[in-house]
Amino acid sequence: MSEANASATRITPGNALRPEDIALQDAKPADAVARYALGLGDDALILAQRLGWWISRAPELEEDVALANIALDEIGHARSFLTYAGRAWDKTEDDLAYFRREPEFRSVHLVEQPNGDFARTIARQFVVALYQWELYSRLVHSSDPTLAAIAAKAVKEVDYHRDHATQWVLRLALGTEESRRRMIAGLRLTWPYVEELFTDYPLIDEVGDAGVRPSELRESFDSAVRTVLTEAELEVPAVPGAVGGGRLGRHSEHLGYLLAEMQVLAREHPGASW
Amino acid sequence: MTGGSTTGDDGATAPSSGLHEERAAWPLWEVFVRSSRGLSHVHAGSLHAPDAEMAVRNARDLYTRRNEGVSLWVVPASAIITSDPDAKDAFFESPQGKDYRHATYYTKSEGVKHL
Amino acid sequence: MTATAIDTRADHDAAGEKVFNDIIARDSRIEPRDWMPADYRKSLTRQISQHAHSEIIGMQPEANWITRAPSLKRKAVLMAKVQDEAGHGLYLYSAAETLGTPREKMTEDLIAGKARYSSIFNYPVLTWADIGAIGWLVDGAAICNQVPLCRASYGPYGRAMVRICKEESFHQRQGFEILLELANGTPEQRAMAQDAVNRWYAPSLMMFGPPDEDSPNSQKSMEWNIKRFSNDELRSRFVGMMVEQIKVLGLDLPDKDVRFDEGTGRWQYGPLDWNEFKEVLAGRGPCNAQRLERRREAHEEGAWVRDAASAYAARQAAKPTTTKAA
Numbered sequence: 069m070s071e072a073n074a075s076a077t078r079i080t081p082g083n084a085l086r087p088e089d090i091a092l093q094d095a096k097p098a099d100a101v102a103r104y105a106l107g108l109g110d111d112a113l114i115l116a117q118r119l120g121w122w123i124s125r126a127p128e129l130e131e132d133v134a135l136a137n138i139a140l141d142e143i144g145h146a147r148s149f150l151t152y153a154g155r156a157w158d159k160t161e162d163d164l165a166y167f168r169r170e171p172e173f174r175s176v177h178l179v180e181q182p183n184g185d186f187a188r189t190i191a192r193q194f195v196v197a198l199y200q201w202e203l204y205s206r207l208v209h210s211s212d213p214t215l216a217a218i219a220a221k222a223v224k225e226v227d228y229h230r231d232h233a234t235q236w237v238l239r240l241a242l243g244t245e246e247s248r249r250r251m252i253a254g255l256r257l258t259w260p261y262v263e264e265l266f267t268d269y270p271l272i273d274e275v276g277d278a279g280v281r282p283s284e285l286r287e288s289f290d291s292a293v294r295t296v297l298t299e300a301e302l303e304v305p306a307v308p309g310a311v312g313g314g315r316l317g318r319h320s321e322h323l324g325y326l327l328a329e330m331q332v333l334a335r336e337h338p339g340a341s342w
Numbered sequence: 343m344t345g346g347s348t349t350g351d352d353g354a355t356a357p358s359s360g361l362h363e364e365r366a367a368w369p370l371w372e373v374f375v376r377s378s379r380g381l382s383h384v385h386a387g388s389l390h391a392p393d394a395e396m397a398v399r400n401a402r403d404l405y406t407r408r409n410e411g412v413s414l415w416v417v418p419a420s421a422i423i424t425s426d427p428d429a430k431d432a433f434f435e436s437p438q439g440k441d442y443r444h445a446t447y448y449t450k451s452e453g454v455k456h457l
Numbered sequence: 458m459t460a461t462a463i464d465t466r467a468d469h470d471a472a473g474e475k476v477f478n479d480i481i482a483r484d485s486r487i488e489p490r491d492w493m494p495a496d497y498r499k500s501l502t503r504q505i506s507q508h509a510h511s512e513i514i515g516m517q518p519e520a521n522w523i524t525r526a527p528s529l530k531r532k533a534v535l536m537a538k539v540q541d542e543a544g545h546g547l548y549l550y551s552a553a554e555t556l557g558t559p560r561e562k563m564t565e566d567l568i569a570g571k572a573r574y575s576s577i578f579n580y581p582v583l584t585w586a587d588i589g590a591i592g593w594l595v596d597g598a599a600i601c602n603q604v605p606l607c608r609a610s611y612g613p614y615g616r617a618m619v620r621i622c623k624e625e626s627f628h629q630r631q632g633f634e635i636l637l638e639l640a641n642g643t644p645e646q647r648a649m650a651q652d653a654v655n656r657w658y659a660p661s662l663m664m665f666g667p668p669d670e671d672s673p674n675s676q677k678s679m680e681w682n683i684k685r686f687s688n689d690e691l692r693s694r695f696v697g698m699m700v701e702q703i704k705v706l707g708l709d710l711p712d713k714d715v716r717f718d719e720g721t722g723r724w725q726y727g728p729l730d731w732n733e734f735k736e737v738l739a740g741r742g743p744c745n746a747q748r749l750e751r752r753r754e755a756h757e758e759g760a761w762v763r764d765a766a767s768a769y770a771a772r773q774a775a776k777p778t779t780t781k782a783a
């Protein structure tokens with residue numbers, strides 16, 4: 069693109085890492101690395117599926133656009149992680165997204181939680197974005213170059229998600245009485261699923277330097293949360309953590325419905341291409 | 343996308359400008375995008391946002407989805423002062439006829455280069 | 458004075474009218490602060506706001522398939538497309554606002570059922586192939602309509618259309634690609650594609666508006682350089698393009714009467730059911746109530762969020778030392 073024909077309406081594709089590029093790479097992940105990538109990919113996929121619902125339903129049109137951008141980022145991350153994971157087993161991203169059964173998914177319970185009202189969605193976004201940022205900002209140093217490359221793109225995007233969620237936590241918490249009440253309720257409903265994010269699971273030992281140990285993220289996460297919630301004049305919800313198990317294939321009741329909807333068309337036409 | 347509506351002739355009436363509930367809608371912001379380093383910010387359009395912080399974020403989401411920009415300005419629409427179009431003749435008359443401000447006013451001399 | 462303030466004082470200004478007429482005669486552009494005839498303002502406000510509403514309501518039928526898109530690539534493409542439509546709505550509302558009507562007012566008219574939007578979005582989106590047919594036919598027809606609008610005499614409208622047209626070309630291509638994939642797929646997929654084309658073809662032709670003889674406002678719009686071609690002219694041009702493109706798909710247009718008329722130099726097409734068009738326009742389409750209800754719900758249920766942000770902004774502004782926005 070020459071500077072001369074640049075204008076405020078120019079359109080360029082950019083040159084970031086795309087899932088299509090990963091599919092063409094020779095690199096095949098080790099089985100454990102693939103299973104690790106699957107979990108991160110599933111988190112992003114299920115979150116994107118949830119956020120996609122908001123498009124055409126957001127509180128203001130500008131927010132439709134904002135939430136769609138976040139959903140698009142997440143689906144991009146999901147496609148990259150799943151494509152890479154699939155290379156270990158000769159599966160495509162779509163084989164993994166559409167033809168696994170619920171117990172074969174490795175997503176955490178947090179991303180499976182329903183959208184609820186805007187405050188609950190923002191509460192979930194707030195936790196996910198802060199968690200993913202802590203995770204990806206370390207995963208860029210992964211000994212696995214592909215995971216590091218995916219994380220390098222994702223961390224910048226998630227940084228924006230963090231900012232988006234923070235802005236809304238502040239506005240809802242300090243806006244009106246009603247919005248504050250809803251924000252507090254949203255955080256309370258979300259907080260039981262925080263613990264699972266930072267719980268180590270057996271695979272982490274197998275992955276070694278290719279992955280990031282969840283428990284090591286907790287301290288920075290907590291301090292980032294405290295900074296925002298203090299400014300929002302809110303307390304960290306004092307609710308007990310729920311028993312997780314998503315990384316082992318034990319999911320919340322919500323996931324089945326979500327998958328039924330997501331997979332219905334693909335499963336009606338097995339083997340078809342779209 | 344749009345439909346028959348763009349023809350504007352399907353018989354609907356224009357929105358009336360009657361009273362409507364004032365719920366303090368988000369104010370209007372004008373958005374300016376710098377498409378590349380070295381170029382000026384150019385007006386791209388407008389949007390609604392509750393405050394400047396959200397305005398600049400909404401502008402990023404709305405006006406740079408396809409790498410259209412490297413920098414953004416948002417300005418409250420109410421802060422823009424415009425020249426008065428009714429006084430256009432008086433306002434913009436002076437430069438008219440002052441052709442000597444333009445290089446093309448001067449005759450080129452044969453053989454003189456780089457001038 | 459502000460960029461969007463309206464100067465009504467000059468409405469009957471003879472000098473203003475002369476300048477306006479000169480600008481139109483020179484095929485130049487009218488800008489927001491220029492004097493303009495009240496009818497011009499009214500007609501443009503109606504057209505641009507209807508156009509904006511169409512983009513926004515038009516998000517719904519396609520958004521319904523985001524959660525069910527059959528591949529992750531298609532899911533991403535569809536999200537990006539529906540998001541673009543929100544963007545188009547915003548560009549257009551912003552153009553309409555320069556004529557003096559706030560967006561809030563336009564939104565209220567829409568959800569009160571007082572404003573119109575393109576009838577095409579009142580048809581149900583029944584299968585995945587409909588997503589292809591909408592991109593190919595509906596966005597295709599929209600592009601046909603919109604490209605000439607890039608030269609509309611009202612500056613902000615033309616500029617919004619330039620931006621929109623650049624984005625729309627991806628919409629039509631992705632729709633065509635969906636249909637092509639289905640047409641070359643399994644027998645079920647192929648049948649799904651043909652069925653979708655059958656259902657969306659006639660409604661997409663009706664998107665160009667009533668036949669020229671029943672289009673009373675068109676004349677004025679042409680005189681004002683808002684509209685550049687008649688409804689029938691654009692419709693016939695569109696049919697010509699579809700005739701060629703469907704050959705690549707290997708599907709059939711559900712219209713036996715399509716032929717090129719050497720005499721008029723135009724593509725002819727079979728009779729269209731204008732009664733159905735009027736019925737749908739009058740609110741009796743399969744999805745009118747559902748579409749408006751969803752828009753109303755989103756707007757009303759979003760009120761507490763918008764209020765919260767306004768209250769926060771007011772509080773921050775009142776603080777003696779606010780942090781400066783970067």
Ligand SMILES: [Fe+2]
Pocket residue numbers: 343344512541542545621625
């Ligand atoms: Fe559009």
Ligand SMILES: [Fe+2]
Pocket residue numbers: 343542596625628
């Ligand atoms: Fe479109």
